[in-house]
Amino acid sequence: MKIVRRATFNAAHRLYRKDWSHEKNDEVFGLCNNVNYHGHNYVLEVGIDGKIDPETGYVIDVKILKDIISNVVTDRYDHKNLNMDCPEFFDLNPTVENIAMVCYNNLLPHLQAYGKLSIKLYETEKNWVEYDGE
Numbered sequence: 437m438k439i440v441r442r443a444t445f446n447a448a449h450r451l452y453r454k455d456w457s458h459e460k461n462d463e464v465f466g467l468c469n470n471v472n473y474h475g476h477n478y479v480l481e482v483g484i485d486g487k488i489d490p491e492t493g494y495v496i497d498v499k500i501l502k503d504i505i506s507n508v509v510t511d512r513y514d515h516k517n518l519n520m521d522c523p524e525f526f527d528l529n530p531t532v533e534n535i536a537m538v539c540y541n542n543l544l545p546h547l548q549a550y551g552k553l554s555i556k557l558y559e560t561e562k563n564w565v566e567y568d569g570e
């Protein structure tokens with residue numbers, strides 16, 4: 437049984453490597469390398485595949501899941517500039533892949549007791565990544 441909770445956050449980012457020239461960053465990252473940043477409305481889906489607790493009927497109480505996602509992800513990233521406000525991205529390019537990996541790794545210790553964690557992170561309606569630690 438898999439339960440999924442959706443959360444949203446808005447954040448700005450710029451894709452570039454500090455150790456590359458502006459020309460190379462432009463070539464590889466194009467518009468995403470805009471020096472004045474740009475924003476996305478991210479949608480995060482956090483899934484837990486686990487067993488139903490026969491006492492409560494829950495895989496996890498959604499209130500608990502909601503609070504964990506708020507503490508670990510949305511309170512940290514909502515209305516932030518990921519490159520400038522969030523130390524985890526000072527030296528890690530905030531691609532949707534890397535953001536998803538960081539979210540997963542930070543959620544895992546709080547959720548692994550309930551089942552197998554997997555996440556989806558949508559950067560746009562057309563682009564998303566899925567990650568389950570593998």
Ligand code: NI
Nearest residue numbers: 449468474476
């Ligand atoms: Ni972008």
